[in-house]
Amino acid sequence: MSSDAMAIQAAESAGRPWVETLHEWITTVDHKRLGILYIVFALVFLVIGGVEATLMRIQLMRPHNDFVSPQVFNRLFTMHGTTMIFFVAMPVLFGFANYLVPLMIGARDMAFPRLNAFSFWLTAFGGILLYFSFVGGSGLYGAGNAPDVGWWAYAPLTARAFSPGNSSDYWTIAVLVSGFGSIGTSINIIATIFSMRCPGMKLSRMPLLAWLNLVMSGMVLIAITPLSAAQIMLLVDRYLGGHFFDTQAGGSAAIWMHFFWIFGHPEVYVLIIPCFAFMSEIIPVFSRKPIFGYPVMVGATVCIGFVSMSVWAHHMFSIGMSSYSNAFFTLTSMVVGVPTGIKIFNWLGTMWGGKLIFKTPMLFCIGFLFQFLIAGLTGIMLAVSPFDWQLSGSYFVVAHFHYVIVGGILFALFAAFYYWFPKMTGRMLNESLGKLHFWLFLIGFHMTFDVMHIPGILGMPRRIYTYEPGRGWDTMNLIVTIGTFIQGIAILVFVANLIYSFFKGPKAGNDPWDAWTLEWSASSPPPEYNFPAIPTVASRRPLWDLKHPEDPDGRYE
Amino acid sequence: MAKKLAVEWGACIGRVTGVLVIVAGILLAAALCTAGQQPANPVPSIFEPHSTPADSILRLSNFVLTITVLIFGVVATLLSYATVKFRSKAGDAQHEPAQVYGSTQIELAWTVIPILIVVVLFLATARVIHAIQDAPKPVAAVEVTAIGHQFWWEYRYPALGIVTANELHIPVSDPNHPSPTFLKLLSADTDHSFWVPQLAGKTDLIPNRINETWVDPHRTGLFLGQCAQYCGTQHAKMLLRVSVETPEAFQVWVNAQKQPAIQDEKEAAGKRVFETTACVNCHAVGGTNATGRFGPDLTHLMSRSTIAAGAAENTKENLRLWIQNPDAIKPGSLMPAMQLTDADLDALVRYLETLK
Numbered sequence: 073m074s075s076d077a078m079a080i081q082a083a084e085s086a087g088r089p090w091v092e093t094l095h096e097w098i099t100t101v102d103h104k105r106l107g108i109l110y111i112v113f114a115l116v117f118l119v120i121g122g123v124e125a126t127l128m129r130i131q132l133m134r135p136h137n138d139f140v141s142p143q144v145f146n147r148l149f150t151m152h153g154t155t156m157i158f159f160v161a162m163p164v165l166f167g168f169a170n171y172l173v174p175l176m177i178g179a180r181d182m183a184f185p186r187l188n189a190f191s192f193w194l195t196a197f198g199g200i201l202l203y204f205s206f207v208g209g210s211g212l213y214g215a216g217n218a219p220d221v222g223w224w225a226y227a228p229l230t231a232r233a234f235s236p237g238n239s240s241d242y243w244t245i246a247v248l249v250s251g252f253g254s255i256g257t258s259i260n261i262i263a264t265i266f267s268m269r270c271p272g273m274k275l276s277r278m279p280l281l282a283w284l285n286l287v288m289s290g291m292v293l294i295a296i297t298p299l300s301a302a303q304i305m306l307l308v309d310r311y312l313g314g315h316f317f318d319t320q321a322g323g324s325a326a327i328w329m330h331f332f333w334i335f336g337h338p339e340v341y342v343l344i345i346p347c348f349a350f351m352s353e354i355i356p357v358f359s360r361k362p363i364f365g366y367p368v369m370v371g372a373t374v375c376i377g378f379v380s381m382s383v384w385a386h387h388m389f390s391i392g393m394s395s396y397s398n399a400f401f402t403l404t405s406m407v408v409g410v411p412t413g414i415k416i417f418n419w420l421g422t423m424w425g426g427k428l429i430f431k432t433p434m435l436f437c438i439g440f441l442f443q444f445l446i447a448g449l450t451g452i453m454l455a456v457s458p459f460d461w462q463l464s465g466s467y468f469v470v471a472h473f474h475y476v477i478v479g480g481i482l483f484a485l486f487a488a489f490y491y492w493f494p495k496m497t498g499r500m501l502n503e504s505l506g507k508l509h510f511w512l513f514l515i516g517f518h519m520t521f522d523v524m525h526i527p528g529i530l531g532m533p534r535r536i537y538t539y540e541p542g543r544g545w546d547t548m549n550l551i552v553t554i555g556t557f558i559q560g561i562a563i564l565v566f567v568a569n570l571i572y573s574f575f576k577g578p579k580a581g582n583d584p585w586d587a588w589t590l591e592w593s594a595s596s597p598p599p600e601y602n603f604p605a606i607p608t609v610a611s612r613r614p615l616w617d618l619k620h621p622e623d624p625d626g627r628y629e
Numbered sequence: 630m631a632k633k634l635a636v637e638w639g640a641c642i643g644r645v646t647g648v649l650v651i652v653a654g655i656l657l658a659a660a661l662c663t664a665g666q667q668p669a670n671p672v673p674s675i676f677e678p679h680s681t682p683a684d685s686i687l688r689l690s691n692f693v694l695t696i697t698v699l700i701f702g703v704v705a706t707l708l709s710y711a712t713v714k715f716r717s718k719a720g721d722a723q724h725e726p727a728q729v730y731g732s733t734q735i736e737l738a739w740t741v742i743p744i745l746i747v748v749v750l751f752l753a754t755a756r757v758i759h760a761i762q763d764a765p766k767p768v769a770a771v772e773v774t775a776i777g778h779q780f781w782w783e784y785r786y787p788a789l790g791i792v793t794a795n796e797l798h799i800p801v802s803d804p805n806h807p808s809p810t811f812l813k814l815l816s817a818d819t820d821h822s823f824w825v826p827q828l829a830g831k832t833d834l835i836p837n838r839i840n841e842t843w844v845d846p847h848r849t850g851l852f853l854g855q856c857a858q859y860c861g862t863q864h865a866k867m868l869l870r871v872s873v874e875t876p877e878a879f880q881v882w883v884n885a886q887k888q889p890a891i892q893d894e895k896e897a898a899g900k901r902v903f904e905t906t907a908c909v910n911c912h913a914v915g916g917t918n919a920t921g922r923f924g925p926d927l928t929h930l931m932s933r934s935t936i937a938a939g940a941a942e943n944t945k946e947n948l949r950l951w952i953q954n955p956d957a958i959k960p961g962s963l964m965p966a967m968q969l970t971d972a973d974l975d976a977l978v979r980y981l982e983t984l985k
Contacts, residue, residue: 142865142961229820362729364732368736390822395759414743421731427715427716442705456690457754458689458761460830462675531824543671620725625728
């Protein structure tokens with residue numbers, strides 16, 4: 073058997089017991105299968121996290137609603153945040169990196185295939201552990217319950233005095249375990265990129281997707297480490313009598329904030345940089361031009377990687393830091409906007425003078441550009457620490473980071489799905505359903521998250537299960553909730569499209585988009601070990617050289 | 630193949646105008662929501678400040694908003710222009726467009742301009758940070774210690790010997806003779822955050838840490854806010870009410886609060902219920918043997934217009950319900966249901982109503 077993807081798998085396994093197929097998937101060390109496992113795992117959790125968000129929005133539809141109790145609401149936002157960051161965004165991006173990086177650098181697999189499988193299963197078990205809290209959260213005390221400490225789990229809410237039972241231990245251990253998975257995958261990506269590139273693929277010829285995932289992986293190594301350390305300290309506090317964060321015994325609540333956000337802020341860039349990578353691969357192909365300013369794009373990414381390590385305390389402007397600290401973190405937070413802006417301009421430069429083709433992946437890219445622009449600008453407002461004293465902890469912040477995560481990251485992911493699904497399965501996604509998905513999601517997104525800024529400006533704090541009537545928040549919250557349902561319908565269209573096209577979509581062929589990077593030279597789906605003969609490249613766009621032998625790229629780089 | 634970039638910086642004025650109209654619409658909608666709030670200020674909008682810190686923040690915010698809206702206008706116009714102008718046209722798919730790889734001059738331009746903007750924004754911000762955070766405390770300042778508890782606020786006026794809860798009373802500050810209020814912020818349990826948007830930005834109350842904030846309200850009235858840092862089950866109903874009064878009215882309030890509780894012999898039965906049940910474990914009433922500190926001080930309970938940290942109006946019915954079944958008003962609050970007989974409950978409420 074030479075092929076790997078699910079479609080052919082299904083056809084071939086028709087005569088075999090399903091247990092055998094299942095066994096193959098569970099024991100696989102193939103980077104493409106693990107990539108798909110990561111992605112499917114994340115999609116399942118995306119739906120779960122989305123349902124949690126919808127329940128919260130129903131509760132907030134009108135003031136003094138009693139759809140859920142405060143206890144349930146607090147668990148919902150804790151689980152929603154933790155799920156979306158650790159068990160949707162991280163795994164789905166690692167999934168794409170796993171699938172694409174070896175193919176794009178002309179390698180036959182990741183550097184450490186077994187570590188790869190180990191990392192995936194750690195992440196998967198982390199997710200399962202988190203949700204097992206619904207069964208075992210209170211230990212022997214009674215029925216299970218999920219953690220309710222918020223996704224950043226500020227001390228001392230996690231101390232045993234305020235969080236009895238085991239629910240927050242499930243949170244701690246789930247995040248810790250999946251963190252080890254992330255570290256493993258990052259080491260793997262770095263090793264793969266540094267040691268597995270095909271002949272001719274100098275670092276300066278590497279596709280931007282590989283470059284950006286390299287930077288992302290380096291950041292994961294630096295960012296996850298303090299988080300894991302803090303989780304271990306928290307466990308020591310809870311079970312071995314430590315007092316790191318136990319304020320009733322003289323511990324420090326503020327130090328947990330520093331530990332969490334020195335993970336938390338680079339984390340935002342850990343999530344967005346792979347999305348920049350999708351943009352940098354998809355926009356050129358649908359503009360029919362090479363990426364504008366390749367070296368600058370690499371430099372800007374590395375720059376973001378460094379600067380984003382020193383911006384974390386802008387999540388803590390309201391904790392009473394000195395005016396000098398506030399000024400410092402204001403400056404660094406603004407500075408990180410410069411390389412980010414450069415990236416937007418370079419994508420604009422790529423589109424400028426091109427021939428834009430508005431297939432579904434490109435539509436999502438255009439949506440990304442506008443929304444990420446707005447998210448960046450509200451980010452500048454939040455970097456201005458006095459402005460932040462008003463806006464932090466309010467619905468304005470909630471709207472801002474959902475603009476980044478939904479309007480930016482999720483839109484980029486949808487673009488990536490429509491773009492690489494043909495490579496992964498051998499079949500195209502349906503364009504009409506894709507456009508319906510795009511427009512529905514766009515409308516729902518803007519109804520929800522544009523409007524959500526306003527109650528924040530009018531003084532509505534986040535994480536409240538209900539609010540007082542007559543403060544100017546009622547109508548806004550109703551509109552936000554309606555938008556949520558439209559997004560939900562769009563997601564259903566997307567899932568339907570995935571399932572329908574997997575079975576019935578037209579055959580994709582090797583290179584449906586007339587693209588330029590190496591993955592499109594392999595068959596769709598690529599065979600086990602990807603390339604029968606390791607390719608040799610002479611430029612950043614090897615397939616361009618192949619298609620235009622009279623005008624190869626190498627001359628201009 | 631021509632490899633030259635044709636950058637057309639021809640900004641489309643119409644589109645900028647369109648964007649501005651949308652932004653103006655949003656601001657207008659926000660303004661409409663904040664309209665008609667005399668005198669209770671039900672909408673705690675940050676765009677309607679009544680105190681120096683909130684006011685300087687708003688000025689800075691307007692400056693930042695103007696710059697970001699301009700940036701948005703320019704970049705969104707360019708993006709829209711590119712999206713419309715460079716669509717591939719039917720029958721034109723045969724040829725690839727000019728392959729352009731970059732331009733050092735343009736890269737420099739869109740690096741240097743944002744850096745300049747950052748410098749300007751940073752300097753403007755640093756000035757306001759300093760003005761608010763490092764403001765000197767005038768001699769006439771009123772000092773209050775605010776202590777966050779799971780799900781209510783304790784206010785102590787150390788210089789005046791007053792302890793009260795949930796409703797902060799402070800004097801209005803005349804800009805010519807400022808009498809600002811400086812708040813020392815502490816926490817008895819988890820993190821909280823003090824946020825009255827029309828008076829100042831938020832500052833957290835963190836256990837084992839002393840924070841400070843200040844306000845100098847320029848007009849009298851009631852200002853609303855609420856806890857802005859997730860603190861547990863009833864974070865949502867940890868509401869803030871700040872009553873800003875004329876110096877005379879404030880003095881009257883201070884004098885009343887300094888008195889011990891009124892001893893009304895007619896309600897001795899209710900007082901006995903209070904002092905012989907678990908009430909005294911958590912609540913204090915000045916001049917009696919009730920000295921609990923875990924819950925709000927009740928010495929002048931009836932001088933407050935709300936109970937349960939603003940969750941309900943301070944009426945006889947609500948008081949009765951609150952004692953009988955706190956979850957009906959604020960599920961998950963730390964006030965226990967007292968399990969009293971109807972007769973005891975009525976007597977207790979009558980007693981509490983004497984605590985003027």
